[in-house]
Amino acid sequence: MKVFYSDHFVLPLPEGHRFPMAKYSMLRERVSANSICGPGELRTPHAVTDEEILRAHTPDYLKRVVSGNLTDREVRRIGFPWSERMVKRSRRASGGTLGACLAALEEGFAANLAGGTHHAFSDRGEGYCVFNDSAIAARAVQAAGLAERLVVVDTDVHQGNGTAEILRGDGSVFTFSIHGAKNFPFHKEESDIDAPLPDGTADTEFLTTLERGLQTALDAADADLAIYLAGADPFEGDRLGRLSVTKRGLAERDRMVLETCRDRGIPVAVTMAGGYARDVKDTVDVHFQSIKCAANLVKSRVAGRIHWT
Numbered sequence: 001m002k003v004f005y006s007d008h009f010v011l012p013l014p015e016g017h018r019f020p021m022a023k024y025s026m027l028r029e030r031v032s033a034n035s036i037c038g039p040g041e042l043r044t045p046h047a048v049t050d051e052e053i054l055r056a057h058t059p060d061y062l063k064r065v066v067s068g069n070l071t072d073r074e075v076r077r078i079g080f081p082w083s084e085r086m087v088k089r090s091r092r093a094s095g096g097t098l099g100a101c102l103a104a105l106e107e108g109f110a111a112n113l114a115g116g117t118h119h120a121f122s123d124r125g126e127g128y129c130v131f132n133d134s135a136i137a138a139r140a141v142q143a144a145g146l147a148e149r150l151v152v153v154d155t156d157v158h159q160g161n162g163t164a165e166i167l168r169g170d171g172s173v174f175t176f177s178i179h180g181a182k183n184f185p186f187h188k189e190e191s192d193i194d195a196p197l198p199d200g201t202a203d204t205e206f207l208t209t210l211e212r213g214l215q216t217a218l219d220a221a222d223a224d225l226a227i228y229l230a231g232a233d234p235f236e237g238d239r240l241g242r243l244s245v246t247k248r249g250l251a252e253r254d255r256m257v258l259e260t261c262r263d264r265g266i267p268v269a270v271t272m273a274g275g276y277a278r279d280v281k282d283t284v285d286v287h288f289q290s291i292k293c294a295a296n297l298v299k300s301r302v303a304g305r306i307h308w309t
């Protein structure tokens, strides 16, 4: 399976910053050690261009991000200190989602070992998100004439507020978010379908709610391509999650989303989104499960084709 990584574009953070930057390189090493990718399939994405970013963000916001002219308040809201390297990395992370979309259209599934930056609004960043990779990639694929309709399936524990804001009123990209009702962001935007969950929600309720929302979303979306945010933060050991979903429950989530899309003939680009487990290895485990599930489906698809021809 084709997998895009951008962890070598380092985002400089002050010592003790609570963002788990280490998860990205750990995940790439894990992917690399487990035969997920064939030769040449573990790739560095292109940086998204201004033109691509401007399909999702305002010119004023892009200009101020690029030139380092965000206000202190805006920088605090993003949660990373501004640097040119932050801008570079954000472009590559969105490029990874676009790369995964293009590869998924050809092979059924592909993944970005970053992205899922769903708190980025058209005119501001928030919650460690600078550019909204899902909206940028969706509109790039549409502009290239490769897909008309998309669905964003956002299972990160935090609501996809930026994605909902950017894509509001755009009938060609359907947004579904399942998230903690009482978690950040405290003011929720309106996705096409929202499934808010109470604190402490465990596997059965999480999966039942997901299944219902997913079927409704896919029926309504009539999509040619899905972008799946496989956030690791609904995990019971997450510091910020407030839910009680186990690793096994999250593996079942991946299987449900990916197999349901496969059965409907919808290719899927998998992105990582959040994950803040007390032990970063747990976050990497959960993300790796998602990648592995998608890679197995690519393998069985290839095997199936050989069998039938």
Ligand SMILES: [Zn+2]
Pocket: 156, 157, 158, 231, 233, 273, 274, 275
């Ligand atoms: Zn999150």
